[in-house]
Structure formats: structure tokens, C-alpha cells
Amino acid sequence: MSRKTALVLLYPLNEENEIVIPVQVLRKAEYDVTLAGPTNAPVSGSRNMKIVPETTLKEAMQCGPYDVIVAGGGRDGWRALSEDPDVGTVLREQEKAGRLIAAICTAPIALKNHGIMYGRRLTSYPWVEDMVREGDHYIYKYDDVVKDGNLITSKGNYTTWHFALSIVEYLSGRPAAEEAAKEMLVAY
Numbered sequence: 001m002s003r004k005t006a007l008v009l010l011y012p013l014n015e016e017n018e019i020v021i022p023v024q025v026l027r028k029a030e031y032d033v034t035l036a037g038p039t040n041a042p043v044s045g046s047r048n049m050k051i052v053p054e055t056t057l058k059e060a061m062q063c064g065p066y067d068v069i070v071a072g073g074g075r076d077g078w079r080a081l082s083e084d085p086d087v088g089t090v091l092r093e094q095e096k097a098g099r100l101i102a103a104i105c106t107a108p109i110a111l112k113n114h115g116i117m118y119g120r121r122l123t124s125y126p127w128v129e130d131m132v133r134e135g136d137h138y139i140y141k142y143d144d145v146v147k148d149g150n151l152i153t154s155k156g157n158y159t160t161w162h163f164a165l166s167i168v169e170y171l172s173g174r175p176a177a178e179e180a181a182k183e184m185l186v187a188y
Contacts, residue, residue: 046074046077082110104155
């Protein structure tokens with residue numbers, strides 16, 4: 001059986017833990033994780049922490065397909081995701097192929113702006129609810145993590161561990177998610 005693959009989008013002003021925790025959890029579950037940014041340069045997060053992408057999104061797009069694409073949020077992290085046409089392209093290809101898309105915090109705004117997963121149930125960081133709901137493209141829910149077929153969304157920050165473990169559960173089953181959680185001392 002081949003290892004699961006994940007593409008984690010690392011863009012300016014993303015909330016750092018919404019990038020680092022999913023990478024940690026997915027690697028703990030023994031997934032091949034690619035951390036891709038708009039360039040190879042260090043990316044400044046929402047708290048000004050610099051994280052270096054492993055590759056560019058353009059390069060990563062040549063290496064797919066991926067079992068999951070993960071988009072982190074952050075107060076203004078959605079802007080760079082929304083403005084990059086390559087983000088829209090990779091997400092549309094993922095959706096068309098029926099593969100998993102996971103977005104946390106403000107990243108659902110970028111999904112909306114790229115026309116991804118319309119009609120689905122989702123959640124977001126509470127203060128951007130109106131931006132996500134604008135246009136009635138989604139069925140908005142208030143749960144910490146919302147799963148609707150091949151779309152997983154989450155509120156952000158304190159929900160990041162369960163968000164990442166929900167990805168593992170979707171792709172590898174509940175026992176794999178529980179094993180990863182147990183090793184990291186996370187209740188799941």
C-alpha cells in the first residue's frame with residue numbers, strides 16, 4: 001500500500017500553528033507531506049514567525065496528485081491564498097478529482113473566492129462567518145470541525161489538532177487517527 005500524500009499550502013500571514021500542527025500530525029501518521037509556498041523564500045506568518053517552504057506551489061503541482069490539500073488561515077492569511085491563481089487551479093483540480101480538501105480558520109474565504117465546493121457544509125473562524133456566507137454558496141455550521149464528503153473545515157487555533165486528526169481519519173480510518181493522537185497525547 002502506498003503512503004498517503006498531502007500538500008500543505010504555506011502563504012503569507014497564515015496562522016503558524018494551522019500550518020505546523022497539520023504537518024506534524026500528517027507526518028506522525030506517516031504521510032508524505034509537501035509544504036509549498038508561492039516562492040522558495042521564507043514566509044512570514046500571522047505572528048511574524050518565518051517558515052521556509054520545501055518547494056513552490058508551481059513545482060508541487062507537477063508532483064501531484066495529492067490525497068489531501070490543506071489550507072491554513074490566519075487573520076489575513078486568506079488574502080494571499082485568494083490572490084494566487086495557482087491556488088485556485090490546484091484546488092479546482094482536487095475538487096474535480098473528488099480528492100480531499102481541508103481548510104481551517106479564514107481559508108474557507110479563499111475556497112469561496114476560487115469557487116470551490118459550493119453547496120457544501122462548512123465552518124470557519126467566527127469573525128469571518130459573514131464573508132464565508134456572502135452569496136449563500138455554503139451551508140454554514142458552528143461545529144469546531146465540519147466534515148462534508150471530501151471537504152473538512154475547522155474554526156481555527158484551538159481546533160487545529162482535531163482538524164488534522166480528522167484528515168487522518170478520513171484518509172486512513174479512525175484507528176490511524178487514534179494512534180497518531182495517542183502518540184501526541186491529544187484526546188481524540
